[in-house]
Amino acid sequence: MRTAVVAALLGLGAFAVAAGLVLQLHSYPLLAKLQHDIDTVSVSEGEGVTAVVYPPGGMPEVRHNLRLTATTHVEGDLAAPEIKENGDVTVWKRATIVKEDSGKLVLSAEVRKICLDRRTGEAVAPCRGEFYETERGKRVTAEGRQLLQPGLNFVFPFDTEQRDHRWYDTVLKRPVDIHFAGEQLLQGLDVYRFAHTIPQTALDRFAVPGSLVGRPEPSVDVTQYYGVTRTLLVEPTTGAVLSVREDIRQELRTDTQDEGEGTPVFAGELRLTNASVAANADQVKANLPKLFVITTLPTVLWVSGAVLVAIGLVLLLVWRRGLVAGPLALVIGACLAGAITYGVTNASDPDDSLDLKNVVSSSNVDYGLR
Structure with missing residues:
Protein backbone atom coordinates (compact mmCIF):
# COMPACT_ATOMS: atom_id res chain seq x y z
CA MET A 1 0.00 0.00 0.00
CA TYR A 28 2.60 28.61 -25.96
CA PRO A 29 4.86 29.46 -28.93
CA LEU A 30 2.72 27.30 -31.22
CA LEU A 31 -0.72 28.58 -30.20
CA ALA A 32 -0.27 32.13 -28.84
CA LYS A 33 0.04 33.85 -32.21
CA LEU A 34 -1.95 36.04 -34.60
CA GLN A 35 -4.07 34.06 -37.00
CA HIS A 36 -3.31 34.03 -40.71
CA ASP A 37 -6.95 33.84 -41.82
CA ILE A 38 -8.41 36.81 -39.96
CA ASP A 39 -11.56 38.24 -41.58
CA THR A 40 -13.36 40.90 -39.54
CA VAL A 41 -15.52 43.95 -40.18
CA SER A 42 -15.91 46.76 -37.66
CA VAL A 43 -17.92 49.97 -37.78
CA SER A 44 -17.28 53.38 -36.21
CA GLU A 45 -19.77 56.23 -36.10
CA GLY A 46 -19.70 59.96 -35.51
CA GLU A 47 -22.38 62.64 -35.10
CA GLY A 48 -22.25 66.43 -35.42
CA VAL A 49 -19.08 66.23 -37.50
CA THR A 50 -17.73 69.02 -39.70
CA ALA A 51 -15.93 67.74 -42.79
CA VAL A 52 -15.09 68.37 -46.43
CA VAL A 53 -17.28 66.42 -48.83
CA TYR A 54 -16.89 65.80 -52.56
CA PRO A 55 -20.24 66.07 -54.41
CA PRO A 56 -20.25 64.22 -57.77
CA GLY A 57 -19.24 66.62 -60.54
CA GLY A 58 -18.95 69.54 -58.11
CA MET A 59 -16.31 71.35 -56.09
CA PRO A 60 -15.33 70.13 -52.62
CA GLU A 61 -17.19 71.95 -49.84
CA VAL A 62 -17.32 72.11 -46.06
CA ARG A 63 -20.48 70.73 -44.46
CA HIS A 64 -21.49 70.76 -40.82
CA ASN A 65 -23.45 68.54 -38.44
CA LEU A 66 -22.80 65.39 -40.47
CA ARG A 67 -23.43 61.86 -39.34
CA LEU A 68 -20.60 59.58 -40.49
CA THR A 69 -20.00 55.86 -40.73
CA ALA A 70 -16.51 54.38 -41.05
CA THR A 71 -16.34 50.72 -42.08
CA THR A 72 -13.10 48.78 -41.68
CA HIS A 73 -12.45 45.34 -43.17
CA VAL A 74 -9.35 43.43 -41.99
CA GLU A 75 -8.41 40.17 -43.66
CA GLY A 76 -5.38 37.93 -43.95
CA ASP A 77 -3.60 37.72 -47.28
CA LEU A 78 -2.96 33.98 -47.45
CA ALA A 79 -1.37 34.34 -50.88
CA ALA A 80 1.46 36.52 -49.57
CA PRO A 81 4.90 34.87 -49.82
CA GLU A 82 5.59 35.58 -46.13
CA ILE A 83 2.71 33.31 -45.06
CA LYS A 84 3.99 29.95 -43.88
CA GLU A 85 2.46 27.30 -41.66
CA ASN A 86 3.71 27.94 -38.10
CA GLY A 87 5.80 30.84 -39.40
CA ASP A 88 6.58 33.87 -37.27
CA VAL A 89 5.06 36.41 -39.70
CA THR A 90 1.53 36.99 -40.94
CA VAL A 91 0.20 39.44 -43.54
CA TRP A 92 -2.97 41.47 -43.05
CA LYS A 93 -4.82 43.90 -45.27
CA ARG A 94 -7.05 46.68 -43.97
CA ALA A 95 -9.53 48.67 -46.02
CA THR A 96 -11.34 51.64 -44.43
CA ILE A 97 -13.99 53.84 -45.98
CA VAL A 98 -15.64 56.86 -44.34
CA LYS A 99 -19.03 58.01 -45.65
CA GLU A 100 -21.55 60.61 -44.62
CA ASP A 101 -24.87 58.91 -43.99
CA SER A 102 -27.37 61.17 -45.78
CA GLY A 103 -25.97 61.13 -49.32
CA LYS A 104 -23.52 58.23 -48.91
CA LEU A 105 -20.73 60.45 -50.21
CA VAL A 106 -17.22 59.13 -49.59
CA LEU A 107 -15.15 61.44 -47.41
CA SER A 108 -12.01 59.34 -47.32
CA ALA A 109 -10.77 55.82 -47.95
CA GLU A 110 -7.59 53.91 -47.38
CA VAL A 111 -6.22 50.46 -48.12
CA ARG A 112 -3.02 49.09 -46.65
CA LYS A 113 -1.14 45.84 -46.37
CA ILE A 114 1.47 44.97 -43.77
CA CYS A 115 3.55 42.10 -42.37
CA LEU A 116 3.22 41.51 -38.62
CA ASP A 117 5.15 39.57 -36.03
CA ARG A 118 2.60 36.97 -34.91
CA ARG A 119 3.47 37.31 -31.22
CA THR A 120 4.28 40.99 -30.68
CA GLY A 121 1.93 42.51 -33.29
CA GLU A 122 4.81 44.73 -34.47
CA ALA A 123 5.28 45.50 -38.15
CA VAL A 124 8.26 43.67 -39.63
CA ALA A 125 10.38 43.91 -42.77
CA PRO A 126 11.21 42.90 -45.40
CA CYS A 127 7.61 42.61 -46.54
CA ARG A 128 7.06 42.05 -50.26
CA GLY A 129 3.87 43.76 -51.37
CA GLU A 130 3.55 46.07 -48.36
CA PHE A 131 1.76 49.30 -49.28
CA TYR A 132 -0.71 51.97 -48.33
CA GLU A 133 -3.02 53.83 -50.71
CA THR A 134 -5.42 56.72 -50.08
CA GLU A 135 -5.97 57.74 -53.70
CA ARG A 136 -6.46 55.37 -56.61
CA GLY A 137 -3.23 55.00 -58.56
CA LYS A 138 -1.07 56.65 -55.86
CA ARG A 139 0.07 53.57 -53.98
CA VAL A 140 3.11 53.92 -51.71
CA THR A 141 5.15 50.71 -51.50
CA ALA A 142 8.06 49.49 -49.41
CA GLU A 143 11.49 48.91 -50.90
CA GLY A 144 13.95 46.27 -49.75
CA ARG A 145 14.11 46.08 -45.96
CA GLN A 146 12.29 49.39 -45.54
CA LEU A 147 9.76 49.36 -42.69
CA LEU A 148 6.94 51.34 -44.26
CA GLN A 149 4.43 51.24 -41.37
CA PRO A 150 6.50 50.66 -38.19
CA GLY A 151 5.09 50.01 -34.72
CA LEU A 152 1.77 48.49 -33.68
CA ASN A 153 -0.96 48.77 -36.31
CA PHE A 154 -3.83 46.44 -35.40
CA VAL A 155 -3.21 44.73 -32.07
CA PHE A 156 -1.03 44.92 -28.98
CA PRO A 157 1.37 42.13 -27.94
CA PHE A 158 0.15 39.03 -26.15
CA ASP A 159 0.43 39.72 -22.39
CA THR A 160 0.38 43.47 -22.96
CA GLU A 161 2.45 45.40 -20.42
CA GLN A 162 1.37 48.55 -18.58
CA ARG A 163 3.83 50.85 -20.37
CA ASP A 164 4.13 53.09 -23.39
CA HIS A 165 3.81 51.40 -26.78
CA ARG A 166 4.48 52.68 -30.30
CA TRP A 167 1.21 52.99 -32.24
CA TYR A 168 1.36 53.73 -35.97
CA ASP A 169 -0.64 56.82 -36.96
CA THR A 170 -1.97 56.46 -40.51
CA VAL A 171 -2.15 60.23 -41.08
CA LEU A 172 1.30 61.17 -39.77
CA LYS A 173 2.71 58.00 -41.39
CA ARG A 174 4.86 57.27 -38.35
CA PRO A 175 4.51 55.61 -34.92
CA VAL A 176 3.68 57.72 -31.87
CA ASP A 177 3.93 56.76 -28.20
CA ILE A 178 0.59 55.76 -26.70
CA HIS A 179 0.49 55.74 -22.90
CA PHE A 180 -0.99 53.34 -20.38
CA ALA A 181 -3.82 55.29 -18.73
CA GLY A 182 -5.44 52.83 -16.33
CA GLU A 183 -7.67 49.78 -16.08
CA GLN A 184 -11.42 49.34 -16.38
CA LEU A 185 -14.17 46.82 -17.05
CA LEU A 186 -15.61 46.43 -20.54
CA GLN A 187 -18.25 43.84 -21.42
CA GLY A 188 -17.22 41.89 -18.32
CA LEU A 189 -13.51 41.90 -19.26
CA ASP A 190 -10.63 43.57 -17.45
CA VAL A 191 -9.02 45.86 -20.02
CA TYR A 192 -6.17 48.34 -20.21
CA ARG A 193 -6.79 51.88 -21.41
CA PHE A 194 -4.16 53.46 -23.65
CA ALA A 195 -4.39 57.07 -24.78
CA HIS A 196 -2.45 59.88 -26.37
CA THR A 197 -3.01 63.35 -27.76
CA ILE A 198 -1.16 64.37 -30.90
CA PRO A 199 -1.01 68.19 -31.06
CA GLN A 200 -1.78 70.07 -34.26
CA THR A 201 0.96 69.05 -36.68
CA ALA A 202 1.73 70.43 -40.14
CA LEU A 203 1.32 67.90 -42.94
CA ASP A 204 1.32 68.75 -46.63
CA ARG A 205 1.29 72.11 -48.40
CA PHE A 206 -0.79 72.36 -51.58
CA ALA A 207 -3.20 74.54 -53.55
CA VAL A 208 -7.00 74.40 -53.16
CA PRO A 209 -9.88 76.28 -54.79
CA GLY A 210 -10.30 79.66 -53.11
CA SER A 211 -14.00 78.96 -52.57
CA LEU A 212 -13.12 76.09 -50.22
CA VAL A 213 -11.31 78.39 -47.80
CA GLY A 214 -13.52 81.48 -48.23
CA ARG A 215 -11.20 83.38 -50.54
CA PRO A 216 -12.02 85.02 -53.91
CA GLU A 217 -8.87 83.77 -55.67
CA PRO A 218 -9.21 80.75 -58.01
CA SER A 219 -6.41 78.98 -56.15
CA VAL A 220 -4.92 79.41 -52.67
CA ASP A 221 -1.84 77.79 -51.13
CA VAL A 222 -2.61 76.19 -47.77
CA THR A 223 -1.00 73.89 -45.22
CA GLN A 224 -2.96 70.99 -43.79
CA TYR A 225 -2.75 70.50 -40.02
CA TYR A 226 -3.77 67.42 -38.08
CA GLY A 227 -4.25 66.50 -34.43
CA VAL A 228 -6.07 63.72 -32.60
CA THR A 229 -6.92 62.46 -29.13
CA ARG A 230 -7.04 58.66 -29.34
CA THR A 231 -8.20 56.16 -26.71
CA LEU A 232 -7.86 52.39 -27.12
CA LEU A 233 -9.23 49.72 -24.78
CA VAL A 234 -7.05 46.61 -24.94
CA GLU A 235 -7.60 43.15 -23.48
CA PRO A 236 -4.09 42.45 -22.13
CA THR A 237 -3.90 38.64 -22.37
CA THR A 238 -4.66 38.54 -26.10
CA GLY A 239 -3.58 42.09 -27.00
CA ALA A 240 -6.89 42.58 -28.85
CA VAL A 241 -8.10 46.17 -29.29
CA LEU A 242 -11.75 46.06 -28.22
CA SER A 243 -12.72 49.73 -28.45
CA VAL A 244 -11.40 52.76 -30.33
CA ARG A 245 -12.34 56.41 -29.85
CA GLU A 246 -10.71 59.19 -31.89
CA ASP A 247 -11.39 62.91 -31.63
CA ILE A 248 -9.87 64.19 -34.89
CA ARG A 249 -9.14 67.80 -35.84
CA GLN A 250 -7.83 68.75 -39.28
CA GLU A 251 -7.81 72.16 -40.88
CA LEU A 252 -6.39 74.07 -43.84
CA ARG A 253 -4.49 77.24 -42.97
CA THR A 254 -3.09 80.01 -45.09
CA ASP A 255 0.21 81.61 -44.10
CA THR A 256 -1.59 84.29 -42.07
CA GLN A 257 -3.82 81.95 -40.05
CA ASP A 258 -3.16 80.46 -36.61
CA GLU A 259 -4.62 77.34 -35.00
CA GLY A 260 -8.40 77.40 -35.05
CA GLU A 261 -8.58 80.14 -37.70
CA GLY A 262 -8.35 77.88 -40.72
CA THR A 263 -10.93 75.91 -42.68
CA PRO A 264 -11.92 72.63 -41.00
CA VAL A 265 -11.25 69.54 -43.08
CA PHE A 266 -12.50 67.26 -40.33
CA ALA A 267 -13.65 68.09 -36.82
CA GLY A 268 -15.41 65.46 -34.77
CA GLU A 269 -15.25 62.15 -32.97
CA LEU A 270 -15.44 58.64 -34.35
CA ARG A 271 -15.89 55.64 -32.06
CA LEU A 272 -16.55 51.95 -32.54
CA THR A 273 -20.23 51.06 -32.33
CA ASN A 274 -21.56 49.08 -29.39
CA ALA A 275 -22.18 46.16 -31.74
CA SER A 276 -18.54 46.13 -32.92
CA VAL A 277 -17.24 46.39 -29.35
CA ALA A 278 -19.51 43.53 -28.26
CA ALA A 279 -18.34 41.38 -31.20
CA ASN A 280 -14.70 42.05 -30.30
CA ALA A 281 -15.36 41.18 -26.65
CA ASP A 282 -17.18 37.96 -27.58
CA GLN A 283 -14.23 36.85 -29.71
CA VAL A 284 -11.82 37.48 -26.85
CA LYS A 285 -14.04 35.61 -24.40
CA ALA A 286 -13.96 32.62 -26.75
CA ASN A 287 -10.15 32.73 -26.93
CA LEU A 288 -9.31 33.36 -23.27
CA PRO A 289 -10.02 29.78 -22.07
CA LYS A 290 -7.62 28.48 -24.71
CA LEU A 291 -4.93 30.92 -23.61
CA PHE A 292 -5.51 30.02 -19.95
CA VAL A 293 -4.36 26.49 -20.78
CA ILE A 294 -1.00 27.73 -22.10
CA THR A 295 -0.43 30.74 -19.81
CA THR A 296 -1.81 30.25 -16.29
CA LEU A 297 -2.25 26.48 -16.20
CA PRO A 298 1.51 25.70 -16.52
CA THR A 299 2.22 27.58 -13.27
CA VAL A 300 -0.58 25.71 -11.51
CA LEU A 301 0.82 22.42 -12.78
CA TRP A 302 4.39 23.26 -11.75
CA VAL A 303 3.39 24.20 -8.22
CA SER A 304 1.03 21.28 -7.65
CA GLY A 305 3.43 18.84 -9.31
CA ASP A 349 -2.76 24.12 -34.10
CA PRO A 350 -5.01 26.44 -36.20
CA ASP A 351 -2.43 26.62 -38.99
CA ASP A 352 -3.00 22.94 -39.77
CA SER A 353 -6.50 23.68 -41.05
CA LEU A 354 -5.32 26.23 -43.63
CA ASP A 355 -4.80 25.36 -47.27
CA LEU A 356 -1.90 27.66 -48.11
CA LYS A 357 -1.22 26.06 -51.50
CA ASN A 358 -4.50 26.94 -53.21
CA VAL A 359 -5.22 30.57 -52.33
CA VAL A 360 -5.55 33.78 -54.30
CA SER A 361 -5.12 37.34 -53.15
CA SER A 362 -8.31 39.07 -52.04
CA SER A 363 -9.95 41.78 -54.12
CA ASN A 364 -10.65 44.52 -51.58
CA VAL A 365 -7.69 46.65 -52.62
CA ASP A 366 -9.82 49.25 -54.43
CA TYR A 367 -12.33 49.50 -51.59
CA GLY A 368 -13.71 53.05 -51.66
CA LEU A 369 -10.72 54.72 -53.32
CA ARG A 370 -11.51 57.66 -55.56
Missing part, protein backbone atom coordinates in the same frame (compact mmCIF):
# COMPACT_ATOMS: atom_id res chain seq x y z
CA ARG A 2 2.80 2.41 0.95
CA THR A 3 4.63 1.60 -2.26
CA ALA A 4 1.51 2.38 -4.26
CA VAL A 5 1.05 5.72 -2.47
CA VAL A 6 4.65 6.77 -3.11
CA ALA A 7 4.46 5.72 -6.77
CA ALA A 8 1.16 7.52 -7.26
CA LEU A 9 2.45 10.76 -5.71
CA LEU A 10 5.67 10.73 -7.72
CA GLY A 11 3.94 9.71 -10.94
CA LEU A 12 1.23 12.36 -10.69
CA GLY A 13 3.76 15.01 -9.66
CA ALA A 14 6.03 14.20 -12.60
CA PHE A 15 3.02 14.21 -14.93
CA ALA A 16 1.99 17.70 -13.75
CA VAL A 17 5.49 19.20 -13.95
CA ALA A 18 6.17 17.71 -17.39
CA ALA A 19 2.79 18.83 -18.74
CA GLY A 20 3.47 22.36 -17.49
CA LEU A 21 6.86 22.42 -19.19
CA VAL A 22 5.46 21.24 -22.52
CA LEU A 23 2.63 23.78 -22.35
CA GLN A 24 5.09 26.58 -21.65
CA LEU A 25 7.90 25.62 -24.01
CA HIS A 26 5.99 24.04 -26.91
CA SER A 27 2.29 24.90 -26.71
CA ALA A 306 6.36 20.04 -7.21
CA VAL A 307 4.30 19.62 -4.04
CA LEU A 308 3.30 16.07 -4.97
CA VAL A 309 6.87 15.10 -5.85
CA ALA A 310 8.17 16.60 -2.60
CA ILE A 311 5.62 14.68 -0.53
CA GLY A 312 6.39 11.49 -2.45
CA LEU A 313 10.14 11.87 -1.87
CA VAL A 314 9.64 12.50 1.84
CA LEU A 315 7.48 9.40 2.17
CA LEU A 316 9.98 7.42 0.12
CA LEU A 317 12.75 8.32 2.55
CA VAL A 318 10.63 7.80 5.66
CA TRP A 319 8.89 4.56 4.68
CA ARG A 320 11.72 3.06 2.67
CA ARG A 321 9.07 1.69 0.34
CA GLY A 322 8.88 2.09 -3.43
CA LEU A 323 12.60 2.53 -4.06
CA VAL A 324 12.13 0.99 -7.51
CA ALA A 325 8.49 1.79 -8.22
CA GLY A 326 8.89 5.46 -7.24
CA PRO A 327 11.58 6.43 -9.77
CA LEU A 328 9.83 4.32 -12.40
CA ALA A 329 6.60 6.21 -11.75
CA LEU A 330 8.48 9.50 -12.14
CA VAL A 331 9.76 8.48 -15.57
CA ILE A 332 6.43 7.07 -16.75
CA GLY A 333 4.49 10.13 -15.51
CA ALA A 334 6.83 12.57 -17.22
CA CYS A 335 6.88 10.66 -20.51
CA LEU A 336 3.12 10.18 -20.55
CA ALA A 337 2.49 13.86 -19.85
CA GLY A 338 4.89 14.95 -22.55
CA ALA A 339 3.40 12.67 -25.17
CA ILE A 340 -0.23 13.56 -24.40
CA THR A 341 0.32 17.32 -24.10
CA TYR A 342 2.50 17.45 -27.22
CA GLY A 343 -0.06 15.51 -29.25
CA VAL A 344 -3.06 17.52 -28.10
CA THR A 345 -1.19 20.79 -28.78
CA ASN A 346 -0.28 19.82 -32.33
CA ALA A 347 -3.85 18.69 -33.01
CA SER A 348 -5.08 22.12 -31.84
